[in-house]
Amino acid sequence: KAKAIATPTRTKEILQKYGFSFKKSLGQNFLIDVNILENIVQHAGIDDQSGAIEIGPGIGALTEQLARHADRVVAFEIDQRLVPILDDTLAAYDNVSVVNQDILKADVRNVIEQHFEHGQSLKVVANLPYYITTPILMKLLMERLPVENITVMIQKEVADRMAAEPNTKSYGSLSIAVQYYTEAKVVMNVPKTVFMPQPNVDSSVLQLKLRDEPPVIVEDEEFFFEVVQATFGQRRKTLMNNLSRHLKGKIDKAELRAKLEAAGIDPGRRGESLSMEEFAALANAIYEA
Numbered sequence: 001k002a003k004a005i006a007t008p009t010r011t012k013e014i015l016q017k018y019g020f021s022f023k024k025s026l027g028q029n030f031l032i033d034v035n036i037l038e039n040i041v042q043h044a045g046i047d048d049q050s051g052a053i054e055i056g057p058g059i060g061a062l063t064e065q066l067a068r069h070a071d072r073v074v075a076f077e078i079d080q081r082l083v084p085i086l087d088d089t090l091a092a093y094d095n096v097s098v099v100n101q102d103i104l105k106a107d108v109r110n111v112i113e114q115h116f117e118h119g120q121s122l123k124v125v126a127n128l129p130y131y132i133t134t135p136i137l138m139k140l141l142m143e144r145l146p147v148e149n150i151t152v153m154i155q156k157e158v159a160d161r162m163a164a165e166p167n168t169k170s171y172g173s174l175s176i177a178v179q180y181y182t183e184a185k186v187v188m189n190v191p192k193t194v195f196m197p198q199p200n201v202d203s204s205v206l207q208l209k210l211r212d213e214p215p216v217i218v219e220d221e222e223f224f225f226e227v228v229q230a231t232f233g234q235r236r237k238t239l240m241n242n243l244s245r246h247l248k249g250k251i252d253k254a255e256l257r258a259k260l261e262a263a264g265i266d267p268g269r270r271g272e273s274l275s276m277e278e279f280a281a282l283a284n285a286i287y288e289a
């Protein structure tokens with residue numbers, strides 16, 4: 001059996017063979033620990049029926065582990081220099097396709113239709129480029145792709161925010177945005193030493209299980225997210241303060257106060273204490289006004 005790509009020696013060999021230099025601007029920090037990768041693949045629930053979608057395969061460290069366990073793997077990689085390298089490092093696997101596209105611009109739904117069976121269980125697995133973690137995840141969620149779960153290595157601080165519960169330091173509009181679409185959980189914290197080169201920040205593996213239905217019913221999704229954002233606007237201010245500022249000219253203070261009270265929400269509370277259900281009640285009450 002060939003030596004795994006994700007070892008320090010093999011990684012260095014590959015980089016040297018191709019004279020590859022890391023592009024910091026593309027968030028290139030490659031994984032050099034096979035145990036971590038096997039753990040990620042396990043958490044993702046990849047089996048021989050699964051289709052795996054990877055974002056940013058690099059030189060193929062994770063791609064290889066996915067190819068070994070999944071039915072098929074499709075990997076989006078923006079860096080053209082990596083395409084011939086992946087051709088070489090993944091030559092032993094006939095179930096991998098590399099798509100040389102920017103994930104933020106790609107028509108992911110179309111790529112899915114081209115590469116996977118209709119109704120196949122699909123999972124996104126990636127060690128994401130950290131400079132665009134949130135745009136990538138929000139794109140995947142808002143497009144409502146036919147994906148079962150998303151298991152990603154990201155910056156620890158961002159993972160904590162996405163999975164945060166009310167009344168915690170990390171809780172904010174990003175927690176609501178992500179948890180509206182998914183059940184979010186941090187499944188692993190990962191030391192910097194498993195990357196080459198080592199990043200400046202700590203990392204975690206975040207698991208998102210996509211919901212079939214949103215957890216709350218909102219009259220208007222856009223307005224709901226607008227209210228959430230406004231409520232967290234200035235964290236030290238009350239929700240009444242933040243909201244009346246945001247809705248100035250659209251609804252007067254007395255009416256807003258009445259709406260909040262009708263929705264059973266004390267105007268003196270802070271955004272960070274509100275649950276998703278309370279945000280929904282709040283947004284729906286104001287929307288009707």
Ligand code: SAM
Nearest residue numbers: 029030031056057058061077078102103127129
């Ligand atoms: N999966 C590899 C690993 O774990 O060793 C590499 C992970 S590295 C953190 C992130 C990868 O994403 C790099 O290969 C980088 O070139 C790629 N990347 C950066 N921006 C991208 C984008 N917009 N679309 C697709 N891939 C991107």
